[in-house]
Amino acid sequence: MLRRLIASSIAVVALLLASTASPAVAAGYMFKPGHPMFLGFPNNPDDYCTGGYAVRGTSGMFITTAGHCFGTSGLPPAAQRVVYGTDTRFGYAIRNDNIGDYRDNSFDGALVKLDAGNDAQQIVVDPLTRRSPGNGRVMGYYSNSAFTPGFVIGKMGRTTGWTEGSVTNWQHVGYDENGDGIADTLDYLLCSTVPAAQGDSGGPVWRMDANGVMAIGIVVAVLNETGRMCFNPIQNVLNRFGAWLPVFAAKGASASASTAQPLVVTERSGPAVPINLTPVLATRL
Structure with missing residues (x-):
């Protein structure tokens, strides 16, 4: 499933964005850690993972997940990188560092870029019950x-x-x-x-x-x-992608807007x- 795609920082992913179109969305999707990631089409029963934390770097905000969700030889064809959430498409994979063996500098992590108009709140939720530990923030x-x-x-x-x-x-x-x-x-x-x-x-x-x-x-x-x-x-995830973890400064704040230090x-x-x-x-x- 994955090919080597190693880079030292999230900054390099900006070069990849031009190759994958990001369609406009009618109503913005608000991602939360724990939301499902269905691959290929909505509610795909045979190919899905779970979304991790939102992270930020010099080229924007991304959602983390396991790299092997997109294979073990790098990024798959564009159509197989599209990610659907609880009810609609919300983004697409732009980086996959899982090439199989960590001795070859593989890292089982991937980044998903949100489509235009979508955002994330750093609130942990159970995708089955929608409950959160405490307030989830x-x-x-x-x-x-x-x-x-x-x-x-x-x-x-x-x-x-x-x-x-x-x-x-x-x-x-x-x-x-x-x-x-x-x-x-x-x-x-x-x-x-x-x-x-x-x-x-x-x-x-x-x-x-x-x-x-x-x-x-x-x-x-x-x-x-x-x-x-x-x-x-999470420390390994952040280090791998040259990213930092946005946290809540106030109730309702989005991960893309927060400037609070974790x-x-x-x-x-x-x-x-x-x-x-x-x-x-x-x-x-």
Whole structure:
């Protein structure tokens, strides 16, 4: 599914925008982290993922999701990049850094550009029930250095909705591309006890605590033996795309207009998360 498309910053995506038309929309779509991403046509039952956080860079605002949602060899043809949300088209993929193996600088993340007239609010929602943790408004994020074993997190996904669990370990995960039980490509993710399933990929991983709702990462895979979720931490997502996380300055503010600085928690309250470099078979969601 993906080809190498590596760049150091979101600034480079401006060069890609001219190649994909962005039609006008009659009524603006307001994206929220957790909204479904149906690919190709509305409510496609066979090809969908979940939208992650809105991020901003020098060339605008984009929605994050898992890169493998668009394949493992770069961007697919234009028609296969169109993304539909809860009721209508809202954008199209303009960058996919998943080329299969992280040892070749692959990163399982993609960026979706909103169509003209659409916007995003950084409010985490369950796509199945439309509920949010607290008021849902994202106030900041936890950096990698702040994670500890047992760190409680939740995720939103199009298939399984709102599920919760805790961080376990950093893990080399292997994907069996040929059906022979052998790990052909590897990734390095943060794993957890959170349940997830096909279609949850790209969804927001979050935490609700005294700081409010905090971004943690985006869903990528599950371990085959346990069915438990592994994800790319939000710090890695932001670093990869040269982006920052817009947060709420006031109720109703959009992610494209917010100038508030995110709260960033860097200190952990317990031991460091253990690392397991022995590959464990996993499945992309």
